[in-house]
Amino acid sequence: MRTGRYTLLFLMAASLVLSLFYCPPFDLGISDKEIFTYIGWAMSKGLVPYRDFVDHKPPLIYFVHLAGIAAGGPWGLWVINAGLALLATVLFYNCCRRHRVPFAWLPPLLFNLMLRDNLISEGINMTREYTAFLYIFFFCTLMSRTRYRHYLLGMLSGLTFFMQQDQLPALIPFLLYAIFTIDPVPVGRRIAYLAAGFFTVLVPLVAWFVLHQAAADLWQQAFLFNWQTYTTQRKSFGDHFRSIKRVLDEGNYEIAFMVALILGCTALIGRSRKKGLIGAALAGMLLTMIPEFLGGRFNGYETVIDYVYYFLPLSAGLSVLLFTVVAFDDENIVQRPMARLPLVVLLCASLVYTAFQHGTHLLRRSEDPVIGSPELNYLRRHRPDNYQLFVFQDDDYIAAYYEFRILSPSRWIYQHFWSWYDTWDPDGRILRSIGDSLQRHHTTYIITDIDKTPSFRNPQHRALWLSFLTSHYDPVPMPGNHRTLLWKLKPQP
């Protein structure tokens, strides 16, 4: 027992150290997170997602950021995130111990190493990081004997659905397993509990949006948009496959993935106690990668862009698969004590190396080329007020809104739809509405890179934006910067 306690302490320390790599002074900047932070902050000022800003993520991530901002800003967010990682680690370790998994520390450690792999995660507080936590909670609940487990499973499914819808399919194999496996609770009652849990999340959320007259916007942007527009870009199956290989390889997930996949497959073929669960874990792991297949998102370059952080939920899927193999496969080579060591080394070595390299070469956030850019330094000296700065198609600069605690003049806070979809805004109506908002607020500064050709798929859109920009704004030259990024409103006559 004492050994188990020390192991738990070691795991918690490892999880905390890995989370510390992303504490606010060192967290990596990426546009999505800046958008979530901005929306979380704007909600604290009374604004409502979807109604006052356009985004296509489900709403829970904004509420998490709202809570984080309320709890102390970036550090509040970090505490929530690191706390969830610790909770997932403890629950998963206890689950491993309860099922007498040899090397019970391995699956939780692997989960943390993969979750904090800087080559994949691109920092913390992304939606898929939270769904990875939820995946672990879901699995631990499934393996527990609590009488409320079906209710909790339903609730965790709801949380996942409203955090990042495309991660729900990864839970489906386990849901099916929970419904159809032998259990004293009758199937009908299990389904009812699951539904009740799901509604526990659904009802308050929907009610909140109804109360704020934004339910239709929620439906349009967080659901319809994802079905009708977001998934319309197509990549060939070969391209998807190559993307997966490339990301696993470059993200240093490759060896862990291959080892888990091969062990999972052999356990499924060989003699094992809970083949249904192993099958569900295998399917779950593969389904965590399903977002890769839900659209190409070529970003206008016509070359494949890999969205590496789509693969972050593999951290949970893979660790859970490993747990099922080690816990329930009777025939597998991992049951033999000596055989485990090479596999442990293979599973962890590359990820430990990545974490070590990252941890010993931490970059301060202030050293980020965007955060430390001459444009933002200029704006720090000329601090814009609410509605006086607009970031157009340079998403990483959205960080400026939260840094200056100002609201954007337009609800279109990010605009890469114009670079992704041929049919987006065919008559330029939305683009004009952005111009109208800027004129209405007499917005002083715009950050936009007009030389970034892939910004617009439609040349007419580009011409429209350029004509608006050049007729109302002047470029602000920055010493030592060849690109023109910052534009200032022309003096009014």
Added chain:
Amino acid sequence: MNKKHLGGWFALAASLLLSMMYLPAYNFVSGDKEIYRYIGRVILKGGVPYRDVFDHKPPLIFFLNAAEIGLGGDWAQWVFDAGLALLATGCFYKVCRRFQLPYPWLPSLLFNLMLRDHLLCLGMGMTREYTAMLLLIFFCVAMTRSRFRYYWLGLLGGLTFFTQQDQVLALLPFGLYAFLPREDQRPFWRRFLGSTVGFATVALPVLGYFAATHTLDLFWQDAFLFNIGPYTHTLKESNWDHWRKIKATLDQGNYEMPAMVSMTLGIGALFFRHENKRLLILSLVAVFLSISTEFMGGRDLRPMIYEMGFTHYFLPLSASLPILLFAVFAFTQEPVLKDPKAQAIYGVLLCASVAYTNIQHGLHLRRREKLNFTANSPAVQYLLQHRPGDYQFYSFFNDDGTYVYNQLGTIGPSRFVYQHMYILYDNWDSDHRLLKGIEQDLLQHRTHYVLDHGFAKYFRDQSAFAEWRSFLLRYYEPVDIKDAPYVILWKWKGSAE
């Protein structure tokens, strides 16, 4: 077909198929290979390596290229290369069978998959590809009981030494293994004599050739002293940089999985019950020695340590890692490693990634001419159209420009066919004696065209750039060719079109 040898036929077929991805029409173009070919042509025209062309490689690769050009050029090279791969595969398979591996074809297959990994190998015809095959054959010979094996070991050592000296280091552990006192009752002096005679079988004709052409001193200077001196001493990287580069190369070359699995099993087997720990340790040492080149100087243009310019330095791992696997699986006493099921799992892990790389490459083969950016450049097209004769064209600072000599079948005006020493070493040619020598050669031959890639940013010593540029401006004028931003084609002033 004997069912017993089905695995062997499978390994041989895989080897042939993988070699076919580098048929002449699809083989990669690289500056190094063009230089070997150029020197091969110089030999056939009566010239002598080191005297008439500078290079710091040992001479066998030049003689091999000369022979291949004499026997039919690209196809002869392919037949030799594919044949050597088949020979190494067959020998290794036989050894694996003799030691009763459950999957005797597996190490041979892995060898071929790694050898033909297009992310690392730069196609066929590189020195380290040959030394990888020689290493595997050397190991197979070391494991035989043939009465001539010491002679063969010496011969293969000689071939390796005169193809790529640094790769002899990887042979040493297995040479040592063969010499260790075991059941071999032959006295040490006889074994030593056998090896010496084998080595001399290669060394004597080579040395005889250079002695007969009065170029022994140049041979010693360029192929040996240069490598011990400027090549390994001038550029230094920290151990961490080397380590990161190894990791990056293994990762991006898709060698990571076989390397990690083999090393983990190799090191793990040291702690398990094992019948032949001597061989196991020596195989582990050979793995490190096969990539020791990485530590013999930086040669990556600082600060771009991840530029991946020298990926082919890792090609010998294709032989040393399968050998290590053999040493693990053939002699392990540990049921976990002996178990065919466990070996099958490790087999999948070992081969999956490199098999994928080869399938992707095989399905997306690009013809040689499409891969050759130099050949497609407007400046080179211009040259191929105007066909300057011997000594009438010179390529400066662009190794790939050697392709033009080979296409035109001409000889360059200077013995310095490549010049990247000016990029690599701060103190190279500090008095510009060599550069002025090149200029003198161009003037002497009134060389018509210079394909110049020698921009200021490539010179470590800016005074050398100034010297070169002022020479060009004085005697040459640029040819007006559009869409050639990376090179300038200069033409002798006053020469008629």
